[in-house]
Amino acid sequence: MAALLAAAALLPPPARAQVVxxxxxxxxxxxxxxxxxxxxxxxxxxxxxxxxxxxxxxxxxxxxxxxxxxxxxxxxxxxxxxxxxxxxxxxxxLYRPAIQASTWLLWFGPALLLLGGAGLVAWTVSRRARALPRSASRPADEQEW
Missing domain, CATH: 1.10.8.640 (Cytochrome C biogenesis protein)
Known part of the structure; x- marks a missing residue:
């Protein structure tokens, strides 16, 4: 009986109805x-x-x-x-907060990420292009498919 009362005491009180x-x-x-x-x-x-x-x-x-x-x-x-x-x-x-020091990252962050990603892609492509071996010994009539 005491355990039942203790368990009942731990239950949350009933929710009150809200008038909306x-x-x-x-x-x-x-x-x-x-x-x-x-x-x-x-x-x-x-x-x-x-x-x-x-x-x-x-x-x-x-x-x-x-x-x-x-x-x-x-x-x-x-x-x-x-x-x-x-x-x-x-x-x-606000959906469009004012441009100020505290919101610069919000306004310009996406453009900075896009520019950074484009720079990373350009750097990777140029590095791989330099790393490819130049094959000058290939015959002129042979086509690469």
Whole structure:
């Protein structure tokens, strides 16, 4: 009996039901809706791997969409909204972070890897070409297939 009570004490407590607001956002006009959707596509969900706020179904994305709409209604510009979210969540929230010292590798890293790979291929090909023996003794009418 004591072992059964000890085992029951180790079980996690029952999960509480969460009330999730699934009501769609209501916009005042078409301009507000368009501005909101343009921002939601440019902003990344902080929980999801690679989804925008517009695409994500995560609860945090829903909260961020509500927050972005609230900031739009407060009269903030797109740049102010992005700055606010970057201050809160970091550069990760932007699909196109600003080019600055901390993001140089993000912006220029792929090009550097490509150039480095092309240089490595060129170096390998030239080294192998120099290592091939020159056969001057081959007859002129003999073809190499």
């Amino acid at each position: 607001d699934l009501a769609p956002l209501e916009f005042r006009d078409a301009a507000e809706a368009e501005r909101f959707h343009d921002l939601a596509v440019e902003l990344r969900c902080v929980k999801c791997q690679n989804q925008s706020l517009a695409d994500s179904d995560a609860a945090i994305a829903r909260d961020l969409r509500n927050e972005v709409l609230g900031l739009i209604r407060q009269g903030r510009s797109d740049a102010e909204i992005k700055d606010y979210l970057v201050a809160r969540y970091g550069e990760f929230v």
